[in-house]
Structure formats: structure tokens, C-alpha cells
Amino acid sequence: MPRSPRNRPALTHPEPDEFDVLDILHALSDPTRMTIVQTLRAAPERACGTFAVDVAPSTLTHHFRVLREAGVIRQREDGNRRWTALRDEDLEARFPGLMDAIVTAYENGLA
Amino acid sequence: MPRSPRNRPALTHPEPDEFDVLDILHALSDPTRMTIVQTLRAAPERACGTFAVDVAPSTLTHHFRVLREAGVIRQREDGNRRWTALRDEDLEARFPGLMDAIVTAYENGLA
DNA sequence: CCTCTCATTCGACATTCATCGTACAAGAGT
DNA sequence: ACTCTTGTACGATGAATGTCGAATGAGAGG
Incomplete structure (x- = not known):
């Protein structure tokens, strides 16, 4: 089996509509x-750990949730990783x- | 004497530059x-009391300070009133x- | 099977924030 | 003078926020 999402x-x-x-x-x-x-504007999709921000992992998770619930980003499960992308078109x-x-x-x- | 600012x-x-x-x-x-x-976009300048917001006067003062310190609005003393305007050009x-x-x-x- | 990696959830913590009521200061108008 | 209006300052309060550490769950790879 290729990949199954996490439980x-x-x-x-x-x-x-809800934005x-x-x-x-x-x-x-x-x-x-x-x-x-800003980082996501340069790359279409990134894994959570690949952002150059200086906070603890749990803090990063918190920030992702805020962005996700506002509609700014979309997150996708892939095995052990979670991929994040901007919701540009939406x-x-x-x-x-x-x-x-x-x-x-x-x-x-x-500047 | 025309008008003197409050003490x-x-x-x-x-x-x-500091924005x-x-x-x-x-x-x-x-x-x-x-x-x-949004209200200020329709009128060039308004007195504090003329905004259709449903909060206590002291709360309104607080919001004006936040906007002012961010550079969004400019406030001007005029006798007993304080006139507020957007800092459009800046x-x-x-x-x-x-x-x-x-x-x-x-x-x-x-909508 | 064992370990490592990835990212989360939970609980805790200190800070910030929006809100209000009360008291106050000063101009405006009678 | 006296009073009304305008708006602020202060203090309190409850909620939200940003931060972290520890524990957890699950996939990846030996």
C-alpha cells in the first residue's frame, strides 16, 4: 500500500465562503x-519541520492551526509528514x- | 482667542518610516x-462621539489609541473635541x- | 522488533487584549 | 458661576494568545 493517512x-x-x-x-x-x-510564497508545498522559524514544535503546530482555520493554508497528511501549502486560489x-x-x-x- | 488645545x-x-x-x-x-x-473612508474627519459603534466611551478611546499608534489614523485636538481622520496619504x-x-x-x- | 523521526495534544504559564465603570479634566453655553 | 458635553485616565476583570515541556501516536527504516 502506498500511503494511508494518519488516524x-x-x-x-x-x-x-466562510473566510x-x-x-x-x-x-x-x-x-x-x-x-x-512568506516562505510558502516561494515554495508550493513544505513539510512542517522545514520552516526557518525559531519556536518550539508545539508552538509551530499552534501557528499552523491559526493559519489553517483562517483559510490561509491547507494541510495534507502524507505518512509521517504533514505538508503545508498556501490556499492561493481560494x-x-x-x-x-x-x-x-x-x-x-x-x-x-x-527594509 | 480662537481655540487652545487641551492640557x-x-x-x-x-x-x-515607523509604520x-x-x-x-x-x-x-x-x-x-x-x-x-470604514466609517472614516466615507468622511474626511469625524469627532469621536459620532461613530456608530456599540461600545463604552472608554473602550472607544482604547481603540483609537491602537489605531493611532499603528499609524492608521491621525487625531487632532480642537477645543473640547478630538477630530479623527485616516492617514490616507501616509x-x-x-x-x-x-x-x-x-x-x-x-x-x-x-455580503 | 526496536528505534528514530515527525508532528501532535495536553497542561501550564505569563502576557496581551477588549471591555467596562468610575472618576476626572476641560471646553461650551447658558 | 453653574452645568452640560466631550473624551480621557485608571483600575479591574475575564478571555484570548504565544510560549514551552512532556507525553503521545504513528509512520519509516534498520
Whole structure:
């Protein structure tokens, strides 16, 4: 057998209809989470452990949940790993230009 | 004499150079504050008491401070009143398109 | 079977936050 | 003067948040 998902509580992903701008803004207002998002813009999909953020694993899990429940990222089980990707299309369809403006502004402010 | 400002701690307004995107996102991630911003988009300047938000006056003061310290609004003393306005130009100069994208997305999500 | 890796859940902790009531300060208007 | 209006400051309070360590569960690979 190729791969079977883990027997863990299913990952909850809101539908685009359920996205709330305020939740998204809140999710992105944290430096660690913004770093995660920025990293994901450069790579289509990453495993949890491959992010250059300086927090404990359990803290990282917490941040992923906040991003996931806001609709910013999608997570997929694959054996022992959990792959994370931006929900680019869903976000763009629901709130055109929003993510671009925010991430651009963030990178602009790093100077 | 026309008008003299109150004898109160001066209003602190950050310079555009000091704006922090994460602070702005955090400031806008609250429904009351977003309502304030949205209201200010329609009117150039308003007195504090003229906002249709359902919170106590002291709470309103708190929200104004958060917005002000993030650089979103500017407040001006005038006799007994405090006038509030969006810092449109400063925000646009520092983070082009950011406020537009966010407020548009917010209004889009009210449907 | 045993161990290692990956990421989670749980519980705890300190901090921040939104909210309010009360008291206060000062201008406006009578 | 006196009172009303405007908005703040302070202190308290309950909720949410970011952080971690320890324990857990499950796949991967020897």
C-alpha cells in the first residue's frame, strides 16, 4: 500500500465562503505566522519541520492551526509528514489582491 | 482667542518610516476598529462621539489609541473635541494599495 | 522488533487584549 | 458661576494568545 493517512482528528479547512477577513488579518499579524506565509510564497508545498522559524514544535503546530482555520493554508497528511501549502486560489477568488498587498507590504517594510 | 488645545499628554503619532505592517494588521483585525476605519473612508474627519459603534466611551478611546499608534489614523485636538481622520496619504506612500485591498476585502465579506 | 523521526495534544504559564465603570479634566453655553 | 458635553485616565476583570515541556501516536527504516 502506498500511503494511508494518519488516524488523527481530521484537518478542518473552512470553505472560501466562510473566510473572514478579520480572522485572516489576525492570523497574519504575528511575525512567526507571516514568516510562514512568506516562505510558502516561494515554495508550493513544505513539510512542517522545514520552516526557518525559531519556536518550539508545539508552538509551530499552534501557528499552523491559526493559519489553517483562517483559510490561509491547507494541510495534507502524507505518512509521517504533514505538508503545508498556501490556499492561493481560494484566497484570490474570495478576496482579490488581498494577500498580494499584505505580503508585498510586509516585504516592503523589512527594509 | 480662537481655540487652545487641551492640557493633556500630547497625541503620539508615529512617522511613516515607523509604520509596522504587523501592527496595522493587528489594528485592523478587530471588528470595532475596522468599522471605525470604514466609517472614516466615507468622511474626511469625524469627532469621536459620532461613530456608530456599540461600545463604552472608554473602550472607544482604547481603540483609537491602537489605531493611532499603528499609524492608521491621525487625531487632532480642537477645543473640547478630538477630530479623527485616516492617514490616507501616509499609508498609501508607505504601503501602496494595502488599505484599499483590506477595506475592499472587508466590505466584500459583509455580503 | 526496536528505534528514530515527525508532528501532535495536553497542561501550564505569563502576557496581551477588549471591555467596562468610575472618576476626572476641560471646553461650551447658558 | 453653574452645568452640560466631550473624551480621557485608571483600575479591574475575564478571555484570548504565544510560549514551552512532556507525553503521545504513528509512520519509516534498520
